[in-house]
Amino acid sequence: xxxxxxxxxxxxxxxxxxxxTAITRAMIAGFIASQGAGRKKELTPCEFCKEPYxxxxxxxxxxxxxxxxxxxxxxxxVKRKIAR
Numbered sequence: 001x002x003x004x005x006x007x008x009x010x011x012x013x014x015x016x017x018x019x020x021t022a023i024t025r026a027m028i029a030g031f032i033a034s035q036g037a038g039r040k041k042e043l044t045p046c047e048f049c050k051e052p053y054x055x056x057x058x059x060x061x062x063x064x065x066x067x068x069x070x071x072x073x074x075x076x077x078v079k080r081k082i083a084r
Contacts, residue, residue: 049067
């Protein structure tokens with residue numbers, strides 16, 4: 001490798017503000033990918049209690065919402081008699 005390519009490679013690294021070690025762009029990209037920095041959550045209000053939830057949380061919340069008139073509050077246990 002020539003000296004020019006070494007200096008170009010060093011410009012891609014940033015010094016850590018705490019310890020001064022080199023932080024490469026690949027390290028930053030790996031950290032961002034591992035943190036799940038994908039789509040932002042779109043919060044929509046519940047149609048019954050008006051609290052904002054994401055799509056997955058909304059699916060879990062609606063059957064348990066206190067203001068939902070169609071929600072089952074407690075599961076009903078059915079005792080079945082076994083005929084012998």
